Amino acid sequence: MEAGLQYQLFQGDTAPANGVNDQKQSVAGGIAVDGFPGVKKSNHVRESCKLVSREFQQEDTVVDVQGVKIGGLHLGIMAGPCAVESQEQLLEAARAVKRAGAQFLRGGAYKPRSSPYSFQGLEEKGLNMLAKAREQTGLKIVTEVMDAAAVDIVSQYADVLQIGTRNMQNFHLLKTVGKTDKPVLLKRGLAATISEWLDAAEYIMCEGNYNVILCERGIRTFETYTRNTLDLGAVVAVKRLSHLPVIVDPSHGTGRWKMVRPMACAAIAAGADGLIIEVHPNPDVALCDGKQSLTPANFSLLMTEVGAIAAIRGKTILYREK
Numbered sequence: 001m002e003a004g005l006q007y008q009l010f011q012g013d014t015a016p017a018n019g020v021n022d023q024k025q026s027v028a029g030g031i032a033v034d035g036f037p038g039v040k041k042s043n044h045v046r047e048s049c050k051l052v053s054r055e056f057q058q059e060d061t062v063v064d065v066q067g068v069k070i071g072g073l074h075l076g077i078m079a080g081p082c083a084v085e086s087q088e089q090l091l092e093a094a095r096a097v098k099r100a101g102a103q104f105l106r107g108g109a110y111k112p113r114s115s116p117y118s119f120q121g122l123e124e125k126g127l128n129m130l131a132k133a134r135e136q137t138g139l140k141i142v143t144e145v146m147d148a149a150a151v152d153i154v155s156q157y158a159d160v161l162q163i164g165t166r167n168m169q170n171f172h173l174l175k176t177v178g179k180t181d182k183p184v185l186l187k188r189g190l191a192a193t194i195s196e197w198l199d200a201a202e203y204i205m206c207e208g209n210y211n212v213i214l215c216e217r218g219i220r221t222f223e224t225y226t227r228n229t230l231d232l233g234a235v236v237a238v239k240r241l242s243h244l245p246v247i248v249d250p251s252h253g254t255g256r257w258k259m260v261r262p263m264a265c266a267a268i269a270a271g272a273d274g275l276i277i278e279v280h281p282n283p284d285v286a287l288c289d290g291k292q293s294l295t296p297a298n299f300s301l302l303m304t305e306v307g308a309i310a311a312i313r314g315k316t317i318l319y320r321e322k
Contacts, residue, residue, distance in 0.1 A: 049195075049202040049242070051210070057243045063183050063211045065140050065159050068103045070213055071245030075315040076274030077306075078104035078142050078160075078185075078247070079299060082289040083111050083119060084126035087133075092281040094133040096296030100303040104160065105130065105139040106276055110146045111288060112166050119287040127157040134159075142185060142276070148176040155182050165190045165217055165252075168200050178207025185276075187215040187249070190228065194237055201244060214238060214246045215276060216267075218253030227255020227292065230263055232270045239271050247274035251292045257283065260294055261302045268309045275306065 050056055062071040070076030079097035084090050084107045094105045109126030111119060122129070130141045140159040145151055146167065154161060160183045167173055168189035177184050184204055188197045201212050216235055218228025230253030238246050248267035250260045264275050280286045280293040294302065310316075 049198040051205040052198050052201045052212075052242045052244060054241055054243050059243065061210070061212075061243045061245060063213055063245055065104075065183050065211075068140055070247070071273050073314060073316050074273070075268070075306075075310050076104065076213075076245070076247060077102040077303070078106045078274065078276040079279045080104075080106040081108075081280045081286065082251075082278050082293065083108045083287055084122055084129050085287050087129045089281060090129050090133050091136060093279055093296070094137045094139055096281070097279050097299060098137050098139055100296070100300040101307065102277075102303075103140060104142050104276075105133055105137065106142045106162075106278075107133075108144050108288070109157075110144055110150065110154075112144070112146055112164055113288075124153065127154065131157050145173070145177065148173045151176045151180065155180055158182065160185050160213070163187060163200075168192055168197065171203055174200060174203035175207050178204040178209045180209060182209075183211035183213060184209060185213045185215055185247075187217050188219065188231075188234070190218075190220045192219070194234055194241070197234075198238070198242055201242075212244050213273075214242070214244050215249055216246060216253070216272075217249035226253075226259070228253050230254060230267075232263075232266055232272075235267065235270045235272050245273035246271075247276055248272045249276045251276070251278040251289070251294075255292045257292055257294055257298070260292065261298065261305065264302055265305050265309055268306050268313065268315070271313070277302065 060072045062069050062074060079102040080093050090107060107130055109121050109123055111121035113120060130143060134141050142160040142162055143158045144162040144164050145154040161177050162185040165187045186201055204212050216231060218230045221229040223229050230250060235246050250263035250267060254260060254263055278289055278293040279296060279299045283290040283293040286293055
């Protein structure tokens with residue numbers, strides 16, 4: 001502190017660690033940190049994303065969402081409709097995805113849409129519907145927060161705050177969710193490099209919130225057959241570069257429901273720590289992203305296949321209702 005440095009305590013699985021924000025390179029320049037009481041060893045992290053880096057923490061981070069874990073040997077499955085449309089639609093989807101083994105219900109109450117004439121979401125009314133679905137099913141809620149001003153109200157309802165691809169570099173929003181105690185699901189920007197994605201996670205963690213889950217959801221390329229190009233190589237790369245859990249969104253990554261199941265299986269085979277899947281009781285009448293949404297029956301098939309692959313990789317076997 002006398003040298004003008006800031007530090008943050010990171011509680012790992014085996015031992016606590018202090019991360020020192022050293023933009024002026026004071027530690028590297030000669031402060032004998034190794035000689036401080038209680039310091040076992042020091043390690044200079046060279047990357048800009050220091051707290052996110054595997055150099056800072058070797059063991060995988062496991063994010064605990066009120067008893068439901070993601071990361072390490074724990075596979076997290078998030079599923080539900082793109083948008084909350086009605087209480088009946090949401091409850092039908094929630095019950096179906098829980099039967100199939102999902103632990104989280106995803107659903108958008110606030111929807112960032114490319115066209116101003118598209119369905120924008122039910123806002124707080126939708127949040128209330130999500131809360132009722134949680135009461136009736138026990139599923140944890142994952143929903144998007146679109147701007148810093150909405151963080152407080154969304155936090156009152158959500159178990160996990162989702163930062164969408166359009167907001168990956170909304171730095172004010174990242175700092176704001178970093179000050180909350182809610183786990184954050186950070187989607188990769190549609191044209192973001194892996195380095196930029198990890199730097200965005202660093203914005204959240206340097207505010208004190210270490211419960212960050214990364215989400216690969218496809219990037220924009222010259223290909224037009226799929227909605228995006230799902231970059232499963234990024235999963236492998238990030239698992240080497242960072243200790244944070246990484247999940248995959250094959251729904252947005254492909255934009256075609258027939259491609260979701262095989263790409264979900266490929267994601268788990270590549271080492272992903274979970275999935276986020278769009279599931280709608282009747283995709284043909286969905287107000288948002290029906291073409292990429294699975295029916296409950298198709299989601300159940302996906303879970304059977306994913307469960308087999310997860311078991312091969314030593315991940316926790318998914319719970320399914322009898």
